[in-house]
């Protein structure tokens with residue numbers, strides 16, 4: 001498979017302060033590549049550098065170091081932008097325009113002819129679930145979630161080969177989130193790859209084929225979501241629930257169990273290895289408890305995320 | 313994968329941007345100043361018509377054309393300094409530059425959009441003055457003032473380009489102030505040169521000469537008093553003014569584009 005985005009050692013310093021210019025490194029030597037036809041999740045906590053990276057790719061910012069290419073073209077190529085789409089974080093549009101006028105304007109910037117512009121407007125606004133009575137309302141009267149929908153729709157106006165979405169679910173209600181999730185999920189089958197930043201891990205888990213996790217401007221982990229989770233699952237842990245045993249007593253008799261937790265009537269014990277299970281069960285029985293359940297714990301993206309972005 | 317992508321048609325994009333800029337000006341009620349202007353001219357015509365001391369037509373032209381220049385300059389400065397900076401501040405540039413739009417195309421489109429606004433504004437105001445002149449029975453003057461109006465428009469283009477140039481690197485408020493200074497000094501620039509030749513200090517006269525050379529000579533576009541006296545500019549004066557304005561705008565916009573192209577949109 002070919003790479004449609006490749007980023008090489010990309011760094012960005014922001015200059016702050018008026019007199020004494022201080023440099024803040026927001027992105028530090030990022031390298032990654034995205035293959036065609038997939039949904040790529042770009043994860044990281046607040047301030048990790050996700051927006052900075054996407055803005056560098058959209059040539060809204062200029063890199064301090066490094067380079068990147070999209071569709072095999074350097075990112076400063078203007079014509080390459082004919083084949084990509086972008087929805088910024090908290091998108092904002094000309095508030096004196098209506099969605100229909102906005103789409104017509106943007107369609108012109110892509111050289112679409114009048115009939116195509118009209119067709120795309122109707123198609124996309126319907127798809128993102130914007131009600132028809134709002135199509136001719138000025139955007140200044142739109143709520144945050146409605147603007148987010150317009151933002152997503154406009155990023156697809158040119159049927160891009162890849163679309164960059166910065167937090168596409170933010171500001172959406174639960175139903176909207178589900179609708180947009182479905183919309184994004186079907187994009188690759190229509191020839192549009194997706195590069196999306198998010199910190200909603202359930203969305204990433206449901207949608208993404210590959211992810212990169214960014215932490216304080218540096219790449220912390222990258223690869224197929226499946227592989228990353230399997231890797232962190234190669235030493236399975238177990239959750240043992242016991243009834244009728246006192247947690248305090250167990251804590252003395254099971255020294256190597258890392259976590260013991262009292263939960264209403266029951267006690268929860270985490271076994272870090274399967275060889276620990278025997279000992280835990282024996283101790284529980286000795287303390288007068290009975291076994292309720294033993295379950296393997298599959299690490300989720302959330303655990304992976306927390307582990308990778310923890311302060312080191 | 314690396315097949316060359318067609319760049320599309322930059323002229324269409326510039327026109328689309330200009331069209332949207334014009335639409336924004338309309339929706340921001342920039343043209344409402346016309347109402348004030350028309351009221352002013354109507355009041356003049358009626359008041360002066362009652363006095364009828366033979367000077368009424370001349371006075372209408374004087375007041376009308378000066379008001380036209382001042383109103384237009386206000387729009388050129390205050391809308392001009394916000395053209396680009398407002399889009400940066402409101403983050404609408406994010407959507408524009410992620411699309412196949414060059415920074416130069418954007419600045420050029422914004423400039424042309426405001427020029428179109430000023431053209432409509434100038435034309436309607438000119439029409440107002442003409443009608444007022446017809447009202448006071450001077451239809452020959454109603455026609456002969458148009459070359460002077462035409463010159464005012466070309467001066468407004470320069471003011472717009474100056475405003476855009478300053479706003480490409482400074483704040484809107486400072487840009488407005490600086491543009492206003494250029495407007496004032498630009499009108500005095502020939503006296504500046506006279507002053508320079510009269511100075512004994514070489515440094516000071518060199519400085520004034522440089523200022524004279526760099527700043528636009530807006531006196532070239534002033535034909536308002538002459539027009540009131542029923543004079544008409546020669547074709548060569550008009551031609552020279554048009555060339556001068558075009559050249560100046562191209563230089564100023566080029567500077568603005570070079571600076572704007574290097575900007576990060578944080």
Ligand SMILES: Nc1ncnc2c1ncn2[C@@H]1O[C@H](COP(=O)(O)OP(=O)(O)OP(=O)(O)O)[C@@H](O)[C@H]1O
Nearest residue numbers: 014024026044045046047048049050051052053578
């Ligand atoms: N305009 C700016 N000037 C100075 N520093 C900035 C600027 N924008 C971002 N930063 C800094 O750069 C770092 C990365 O910010 P960025 O917006 O890329 O994070 P993010 O991953 O998108 O976060 P979030 O999830 O909150 O959107 C942060 O430390 C932030 O403080």
Ligand SMILES: [Mg+2]
Nearest residue numbers: 050051052089
């Ligand atoms: Mg962000």
